[in-house]
Amino acid sequence: MSIPTTQKAIVFESFGGPLLYKDISVPAPKPNELLVHIKYSGVCHSDLYAWKGDVPLPINLPLIGGHEGAGEVVAMGENVSDWKIGDLVGVKWLNSSCLTCEHCMNGRETVCPNADITGFTHDGTFQQYSTADAIQAAKFPKGTDLASAAPILCAGITVYKALKTADMIPGQWVAISGAAGGLGSLAVQYAKAMGYRVVGIDGGKEKGEFVKSLGAEAYVDYLSSKDVSNEVNTITEGGAHGVLNVSVSTSAMQQSLEYVRVAGTVVLVGLPAEATIKTSVFDAVIKTITIKGSAVGNRADTAEAIDFFNRGLVKCPIKIVGLSEIAQVYKLLEQGKILGRYVVDTSK
Ligand SMILES: [Zn+2]
Ligand SMILES: [Zn+2]
Structure with a gap:
């Protein structure tokens, strides 16, 4: 599988500033990370808050938002063992946690003080290639409809x-x-x-x-x-x-x-x-x-929530638009005009 050196992404440099649709480098995965070719990403209300700086959470600028990314594994770091190239994968809000603190040990990794959060402290899924910790990344079975599955990664x-x-x-x-x-x-x-x-x-x-x-x-x-x-x-x-x-x-x-x-x-x-x-x-x-x-869920909650989706028990009404159209989606979110979920196609 050939991985390009540059890709399209939505980047913002200041809170509430322009949402730039531009060419940036494809990131390299760290030893514990997957490189994911994001095909679709859901747009969540907290993406809007992150862009506006309207949330009491750490945010690293400049930033690529998005934390409901669904795609395919295209590369991985040398310490990753239980993934294969071509596996379908979800990149969710909790990108990684320390796994050793009191909360991580008790399955409450979402409140880990050392958590790395996709679309907040870790560049998110509003780009064509993003990195994700291999332990926290969500597994999708072969044949999963990635566009419909994307909103499960945060909302579900x-x-x-x-x-x-x-x-x-x-x-x-x-x-x-x-x-x-x-x-x-x-x-x-x-x-x-x-x-x-x-x-x-x-x-x-x-x-x-x-x-x-x-x-x-x-x-x-x-x-x-x-x-x-x-x-x-x-x-x-x-x-x-x-x-x-x-x-x-x-x-x-x-x-x-x-x-x-x-x-x-x-x-x-x-x-x-x-x-x-x-x-x-x-x-x-x-x-x-x-x-x-209650905020998001741990790895077991993730696997269980995806299982309900895969068995056809939950469906999220989605509307697909191009990645380049994020600014318009944020406008609609602000106006409270969205029923269901907007999902962006990163190829457009
Ligand atoms: Zn969310
Ligand atoms: Zn921890």
Whole structure:
């Protein structure tokens, strides 16, 4: 396989500055890394935050964003042993972690203090060739539709892990706030595939039909509902066993404490800027409610999330555009106009 010396990439040099579509060198993999020919990359909301510098995470400038890259292994460092040239591979948000700290040892590598993050501290997947740590890179079976699989690498893993974090058993109710969005629509499908009963919460009749078509048993429209909490409590006969907050609405997060069931778990996933929620200590103690945060997932979560996708149990509606069109996609993301996921084709 011949590897070119230069490639196309989207580079920005300052926060909110021009997104330059230009020719740069193809990187060389370090001893522990794969060189991946990225064919498709999903565009995630946090790519927009990274570009704007709107997120309290370390970011190295100049930077190539993107952390949902799907492609093929074209080269590898001398210490890599369990990959072959031509293998299909996913480059995800967590590019590498130290594997030796307390968190890594306990399967919480996503909170490793020495984590290297794709599209933040490590040049990302908005380029034709990117490097990825061979241990963290995700394996896709032969024949995987790479364009459709790309969004699983951040959005899919994130909601799957969040559902695991809610600690439910099959047959229990999960309420998903922001159910029609990019994360929400995947969450509904994963939840159903995992055997949970889903009540979706979002705004508008159309979104309700969409959410039900994905497998939600019930829908609460916050735009027309007189009392969202009361409705969820009625549908679930006493509150949802688990709640996934994937929207970026602080008030929706606050409200979820009113419809979580006694002894249930509220999971926070969406990231509204500088948000806080308040809880009554009395309620938290007497109802023994758990509030947890959840961000992406570890290697096992990744493999499991991809397995659900490969068995056809979750589908992410995607729209494919050229890599050169990233700026327009960011505009649409900012305006909240995207249903499903935009995926860029790095050859255009
Ligand atoms: Zn992401
Ligand atoms: Zn670590």
